[in-house]
Amino acid sequence: MRAFLRKRRLSAGRPGTGDDGGFGIIEVVVAMVLFAIMVPATVSVMASTTGGVTDNRSRVVAASLASSQIEMARSQAASVxxxxxxxxxxxxxxxxxxxxxxxxxxxxxxxxxxxxxxxxxxxxxxxxxxxxxxxxxxxxxxxxxxxxxxxxxxxxxxxxxxxxxxxxxxxxxxxxxxxxxxxxxxxxxxxxxxxxxxxxxxxxxxxxxxxxxxxxxxxxxxxxxxxxxxxxxxxxxGVSLAIKYVDNSGQTLSKADDDQLPLELKTATVSGTKGSKTVSIPGSVTGLYPATYTVTSGKCTLGSKDMSSGVPTSQTLQIPTAGVQVAGITTIKGIGAVTAVYKGPATGSGDFSCTVGTTFKIGYMFSLIGDNKAYLPLGKWVIMVPWNELGVILSIPGLTDMCVTANLTSASTGYTFIDVDAQITKMLSGLFTGGSC
The missing domain is CATH 2.60.40.10 (Immunoglobulins)
Incomplete structure (x- = not known):
């Protein structure tokens, strides 16, 4: 190295040798490369040192704050x-x-x-x-x-x-x-x-x-x-349960159809292990404690829902129904209530059931006035049509009501049609399928 520097000095003092008296381009490039390598490393070391100092300062302050908080807690004792x-x-x-x-x-x-x-x-x-x-x-x-x-x-x-x-x-x-x-x-x-x-x-x-x-x-x-x-x-x-009547396709009944339901089935009690609440149908009951609830109306069970913890907090109970139409009353004087008597469950009736023999009013028949329509939950029903012995046709001794079976299932669409005139004709000819209730 000394020989190299001495040679460089001799060359620098000797004119005409082609040397410019300083470092050559190669030496300058090498120096710049070394500088580029050393500077980031130096900056990184400085930054690391500075960051370490900052972290240590923060920890010292944090330790002091923690110590002060602990002393305060000791002074508060029971009230901390x-x-x-x-x-x-x-x-x-x-x-x-x-x-x-x-x-x-x-x-x-x-x-x-x-x-x-x-x-x-x-x-x-x-x-x-x-x-x-x-x-x-x-x-x-x-x-x-x-x-x-x-x-x-x-x-x-x-x-x-x-x-x-x-x-x-x-x-x-x-x-x-x-x-x-x-x-x-x-x-x-x-x-x-x-x-x-x-x-x-x-x-x-x-x-x-x-x-x-x-x-x-x-x-x-x-x-x-x-x-x-x-x-x-x-x-x-709290959970909530909505209750409504639907047709066989699952569509909510229209207001007109809903009005044709038996009045007794328009109010229900929602009961669980932790109490019960009353609801109008269609309607909703809220604020239920999660449990399995049974919905009843009088002697009928409309359905049940599992509203226990972990299931959706808002659910709907749908009660399937079908229509019944009593028509053709022009040849008799029918005066009184048309009633439906529950006889048992049918296909698609779900949880709906009543005590057998439960009776609902579904309309009234008056002389020479139109047809009667009603909606009923799915099931086996007997429709009782009033018979007035003072009608324009011969009376049948002992017969005050005529009964016709209506089997409402999930396959029922539209109205199950009950033609009173046709039934009477069959009765008088001895071929009737209905008769005294």
Missing amino acids: ASETTTRVVGKVTYTIAQTVTTSTASATLVTCSSATLPAVYKLVTVNVTWPSMGSVRPVRSDTVVRGTASGTGGLAVTIIDSSGNPVPNLPVQLSNGNVLTTDSNGCVIFTNLPPGTYTVVLDQAGYVGGDGSQHTTSDPVNVTKDTVSTVSMGYDQ
């Missing part, structure tokens, strides 16, 4: 509660998340299922985070503080849904005004309670208790000193 706050230090916003759970003195958590143990301590966990943390872990601090004053007790409340699963993130209010939110186990534990009687109140929009009410209160619970009493409550998202 979960909370999240922020602090700005050196233009950096730090988030301080404080979580409080009930524990034993050894920091073993006390849950609703193990709350028969004295629960007189609280485990306080503080996590501090800040923006641009990357892979840096949050700063965490823990402490155990006295959770209840001497001579006080606690109350553990478990909230479950209709399937027995825990209901998390639900506000639970105690009769003394305290409010806590259920954890993932559907559990809250109220501590530092003076001995006495308390009730638990639930009132969350969209939820209902077993009685179908959003506002639900527990039975009184007695709390004694240095122990934790327990209570469990059922509370779930």
Whole structure:
């Protein structure tokens, strides 16, 4: 190297050798390449060093904030509660998340299922985070503080849904005004309670208790000193059930057709294991506690629906129907109610059934006035047409009503036609298929 530099100096001082007295183009290129390689590496090292310094500074600040929060929690003791706050230090916003759970003195958590143990301590966990943390872990601090004053007790409340699963993130209010939110186990534990009687109140929009009410209160619970009493409550998202009559294609009946249904079948009771509600048909009933519900009207079961937890919260019960038309009354004087008598289920009638012999009024017949139409749920029916012995034809001794069978199935379309004149002709000729009821 020394020989090379000496040669370069000699060449630089000797005129006429073709050297320009400086580095050649090759040396300049090599130097630029080396510079291009070294500069990014140097910048990266500097940036890494600077970032490390910044991360260390942030962690020091976060550790200080966590320590201050822990000291505050110790000073609050029994009144300490979960909370999240922020602090700005050196233009950096730090988030301080404080979580409080009930524990034993050894920091073993006390849950609703193990709350028969004295629960007189609280485990306080503080996590501090800040923006641009990357892979840096949050700063965490823990402490155990006295959770209840001497001579006080606690109350553990478990909230479950209709399937027995825990209901998390639900506000639970105690009769003394305290409010806590259920954890993932559907559990809250109220501590530092003076001995006495308390009730638990639930009132969350969209939820209902077993009685179908959003506002639900527990039975009184007695709390004694240095122990934790327990209570469990059922509370779930309310469900709704719409009920309507449809034709054999599943289309909702028109208002005119719906008006032809027996009056007795236009009001129903929706009953489940947790209570019942009344609904007009067509109509909907809301605020049902999830369960399997049966819809009844008088002596008839219209259908049932599984509305238990996990199924769609809004469902529809469709009751299939078909039409019956009584016509051809011009040769008799028919005065009185036309009635339908239930005889049993038919193809496609689904869950619909009545006590055999149940009778519905489906219209009235008057002398020389038009036809009678009615809609009935699918099934086997006997239509009773009134017979007036003072009619223009000869009376038939002992016959005051004429009965005609109407078998309404899922294949029934339009109206099942009952021609009174034709039936009477058959009766008088001895070929009738109807007769005295």
